[in-house]
Each structure stands twice: as C-alpha cells, then as structure tokens.
Amino acid sequence: MLPVEIITTFFAAAILLGLVPGPDNIFVLTQSALRGKGPGLIVMLGLCTGLIVHTTAVTLGVAIIFQTSAIAFSALKLTGSGYLLYLAWQAMRAPIENLQAESGGSTNYKKLYVRGIIMNITNPKVSIFFLAFLPQFADPSRGPVALQLFLLGGLFILATLLVFGGIALLAGTLGGLLSRSDRTQKMLNRVAGIVFIGLALKLAATEP
Numbered sequence: 001m002l003p004v005e006i007i008t009t010f011f012a013a014a015i016l017l018g019l020v021p022g023p024d025n026i027f028v029l030t031q032s033a034l035r036g037k038g039p040g041l042i043v044m045l046g047l048c049t050g051l052i053v054h055t056t057a058v059t060l061g062v063a064i065i066f067q068t069s070a071i072a073f074s075a076l077k078l079t080g081s082g083y084l085l086y087l088a089w090q091a092m093r094a095p096i097e098n099l100q101a102e103s104g105g106s107t108n109y110k111k112l113y114v115r116g117i118i119m120n121i122t123n124p125k126v127s128i129f130f131l132a133f134l135p136q137f138a139d140p141s142r143g144p145v146a147l148q149l150f151l152l153g154g155l156f157i158l159a160t161l162l163v164f165g166g167i168a169l170l171a172g173t174l175g176g177l178l179s180r181s182d183r184t185q186k187m188l189n190r191v192a193g194i195v196f197i198g199l200a201l202k203l204a205a206t207e208p
Contacts, residue, residue, distance in 0.1 A: 018163030037172030046116020055153025080122030
C-alpha cells in the first residue's frame with residue numbers, strides 16, 4: 001500500500017487545494033452565511049458526496065470521456081452553469097421570510113444536500129482534476145491501483161470535510177450575526193445571487 005510519506009504529502013496538498021477559492025468552497029461560504037452553520041454543513045456533505053462520484057469515475061476510467069470528448073464536457077458544464085443561474089434567480093427573489101423559514105426546515109436539508117451534489121458533479125473540471133491529480137500518487141508496484149485511487153480519493157474527501165467544515169462554521173457564525181438585520185439579510189441574498197452568476201459564467205467559460 002501507499003507509504004506514510006506519500007499519504008502525508010497528498011493530504012497536505014489536498015488541504016491547501018481546499019483553501020484555494022473556487023466554486024465549491026464559495027458555495028459553502030455563501031450558503032452558510034445565508035442560512036447558518038447547519039445548512040452550510042449539509043451543503044458540504046453534498047459536495048463531498050459528489051467527490052465520491054468523481055473518485056469512482058476516475059478509478060473506473062469514465063472521467064477520461066470528459067477529457068477526450070468536447071461534447072460531453074460542454075454538455076456537463078452547461079448543465080452546471082444553468083443550475084447555478086437557477087440558484088442565482090432564487091436567491092435574488094427570495095424574501096426574508098423564506099430565509100428564516102428555511103433555516104429550520106427538515107425538507108430544506110434534503111434540498112441543500114442534493115444541491116451540493118449537483119453543484120459538484122456538474123463541474124467537469126473536478127473529474128479532470130482528479131484524473132490528473134490522483135494517479136500521480138499511485139504506484140502499480142505497491143498493489144492494486146484501483147484501491148490506491150479509492151484511498152487517495154477518501155483522503156481528499158477527508159481534507160475537504162475539514163476545510164469546508166471550517167468555512168461553514170465561520171461563515172455561519174458571521175452570517176447569523178448579520179442576519180439579525182432585515183436590510184443586511186437582503187443584501188446577503190443579493191450578494192449570493194451575484195456570486196452564483198459569477199460562478200455560472202466562470203464554469204461556462206472553462207475549457208477542457
């Protein structure tokens with residue numbers, strides 16, 4: 001199996017990559033600031049579930065399709081962009097009452113979890129990143145490559161849980177203080193909408 005030094009190096013790199021501003025951690029930050037720590041953590045779990053899909057895809061060789069097929073890549077990124085625009089539209093028009101109601105609704109947690117999954121799996125860059133990143137730390141001479149890739153994917157998910165969990169807790173605390181003002185809550189909603197639009201445009205402009 002993988003030696004401790006390889007695992008340590010990979011885990012440290014995964015932590016640093018999780019801290020780099022990107023669609024997923026910004027998504028966790030905005031949702032936590034708007035709805036609180038709990039919903040932010042649920043979104044984080046949805047995103048990490050998406051990472052399981054990407055890890056499996058890379059291990060099974062499916063992700064290569066998105067690197068070699070321009071049509072598949074374009075279809076997936078446009079789906080993701082469309083979903084982000086839908087979220088932006090929802091955020092822009094959501095009244096204060098909806099935000100307060102959503103913060104404690106059990107049904108909403110399921111929606112937020114699914115939202116995190118969709119947000120992650122519709123970003124083809126994640127599959128391509130995993131395809132390029134994970135195999136660098138695998139070595140056929142140390143045993144089955146598939147098991148090594150699953151182990152590396154699990155470590156990356158653990159690093160993501162730690163980093164995104166910290167972001168969710170911090171943003172949820174700050175958002176909770178700010179949401180006491182109706183005016184500030186509306187402003188946070190508008191900011192979230194703008195962030196979603198920006199992420200949608202960035203995703204739509206990405207190239208394989």
